Amino acid sequence: MARFFIVFIVVLVLLFAAELTHPVQDAVVVPWTIFLAKMSAAILVFFDGTVISYGKVLQHSVSGLGVSIEAGCNGIEAALILTAAVLAYPAAWPMRLVGIVLGFIAIQAANVLRVITLFYLVEYSEPMFKFAHLYLWQALIMLDVLIVWLLWVRQVARHEARVEVGRAQAA
Amino acid sequence: MRKQRSVIGGFFLRTFLWLAPALALWYWARNFVVMPVAWLAEAFMRFFFPGWVSGTELDGIHLTLITRLVIPHASGRMADLTPEVSVLTYCYGLPLLLALFLGVRAKGLWWKLPLCAGGLLPFQAWGVCFAWLIPIAVEAGQYTRSTTYFNSWDVNLIGLGYQLGFLVLPTLIPMLMWLYFERSFVITVAVEGAMEGSEPTQSRR
Numbered sequence: 001m002a003r004f005f006i007v008f009i010v011v012l013v014l015l016f017a018a019e020l021t022h023p024v025q026d027a028v029v030v031p032w033t034i035f036l037a038k039m040s041a042a043i044l045v046f047f048d049g050t051v052i053s054y055g056k057v058l059q060h061s062v063s064g065l066g067v068s069i070e071a072g073c074n075g076i077e078a079a080l081i082l083t084a085a086v087l088a089y090p091a092a093w094p095m096r097l098v099g100i101v102l103g104f105i106a107i108q109a110a111n112v113l114r115v116i117t118l119f120y121l122v123e124y125s126e127p128m129f130k131f132a133h134l135y136l137w138q139a140l141i142m143l144d145v146l147i148v149w150l151l152w153v154r155q156v157a158r159h160e161a162r163v164e165v166g167r168a169q170a171a
Numbered sequence: 172m173r174k175q176r177s178v179i180g181g182f183f184l185r186t187f188l189w190l191a192p193a194l195a196l197w198y199w200a201r202n203f204v205v206m207p208v209a210w211l212a213e214a215f216m217r218f219f220f221p222g223w224v225s226g227t228e229l230d231g232i233h234l235t236l237i238t239r240l241v242i243p244h245a246s247g248r249m250a251d252l253t254p255e256v257s258v259l260t261y262c263y264g265l266p267l268l269l270a271l272f273l274g275v276r277a278k279g280l281w282w283k284l285p286l287c288a289g290g291l292l293p294f295q296a297w298g299v300c301f302a303w304l305i306p307i308a309v310e311a312g313q314y315t316r317s318t319t320y321f322n323s324w325d326v327n328l329i330g331l332g333y334q335l336g337f338l339v340l341p342t343l344i345p346m347l348m349w350l351y352f353e354r355s356f357v358i359t360v361a362v363e364g365a366m367e368g369s370e371p372t373q374s375r376r
Contacts, residue, residue, distance in 0.1 A: 001351070001354055005347065005351075008347075012339070012343075013335075016331075016334070016335065016339065017331060020330070020331060020334060071334070071338065072337065072338045077338045077339055081339065081343060131198070134259075134260055134263070135194060135198070135259075135263040135266075136190075136194060138263060138341065138342055139190060139194070139263060139266070139267040139270075139342060140190070141342075142267065142342035142343070142346060143183075143186060143187070143190070143267070143270075143271075145346075146271075146346060147179065147182075147183050150179050150182075150357070150360050151179060153357060153360055153361055153364070154177075154179065154360050154361065154363060154364035154367075155364060156361075156364065157360075157361040157362070157363075157364030157365040157368065158364040158365065158367050158368035159368065160365070160368065161364070161365040161366070161367075161368025161369045162368040162369070164369075165368070165369050
């Protein structure tokens with residue numbers, strides 16, 4: 001357990017510090033955030049044709065109201081936490097890679113839901129938007145990270161048990 | 172044989188359902204929740220920067236740092252720099268922790284929750300302190316540098332500390348505390364996975 005915590009903290013601080021550097025911001029974080037705004041707009045256009053996106057902004061073209069996806073709302077930090085947790089847990093490298101890739105997708109799926117709900121909340125009620133933005137969704141995204149990690153831990157144990165049983169049968 | 176429901180599914184459902192009332196209760200008590208954090212944040216600032224920190228003023232959930240730093244005001248006169256922070260922004264880990272403990276049906280909640288709430292305080296105060304330091308060291312850095320003596324390395328560290336305190340620590344620390352106290356749950360999950368992994372082979376025998 002102590003090893004897990006130490007590796008987790010070290011990897012997370014390294015990943016987080018790297019994320020804050022200008023090259024990573026320019027090459028990964030900003031393009032991803034813009035893509036996230038475009039993806040959210042592409043989903044919303046099915047239901048609401050007046051939604052547009054430009055840069056990191058998702059906006060209602062009629063009312064002019066919208067949201068700008070800033071640091072902490074692009075799911076990158078949550079993905080880094082999951083990555084650190086996956087790398088800190090004892091598992092085979094292919095399993096870790098699967099955990100990081102599928103975990104990233106799961107976190108971003110929840111994050112798109114966050115962006116869309118916040119987009120509509122800002123039009124509906126400013127206090128509700130603030131509450132959901134600052135507290136509720138922050139907690140929900142972290143809960144998502146924990147659940148994804150637990151599912152991955154179970155999958156790792158399942159995979160290792162199958163390998164062990166296969167070896168025992170072969171012997 | 173009926174398949175047993177996953178422990179993760181039940182945990183997620185209970186945590187999800189408990190999160191709303193936990194957040195509501197926490198928000199209702201927000202003016203009290205921020206008090207110990209405000210006290211600790213002021214103690215940290217007074218300890219680390221006794222030369223230019225005078226004190227703090229708490230108004231609801233907003234905590235203002237009173238400094239002896241002077242910056243030019245829009246009116247053309249000089250003004251004291253008094254950055255304000257919404258303390259609650261750094262405190263939402265507590266209802267998440269409560270929901271996680273209830274989600275796993277934790278034993279000894281009566282001592283675990285107060286202990287963890289106390290353990291969260293330094294990290295919450297961290298967020299508040301670095302949120303104050305950003306306007307002081309970065310936004311008004313050119314005016315305050317002669318008093319604070321912050322160099323470019325310090326400013327970078329303050330930036331990192333702020334980002335950690337704002338984006339990561341409020342939810343990560345409760346999660347790690349939960350993981351430490353409820354590590355048996357992770358073991359249960361792993362055992363469940365291992366048993367599922369060996370099931371098909373057993374059924375073929």
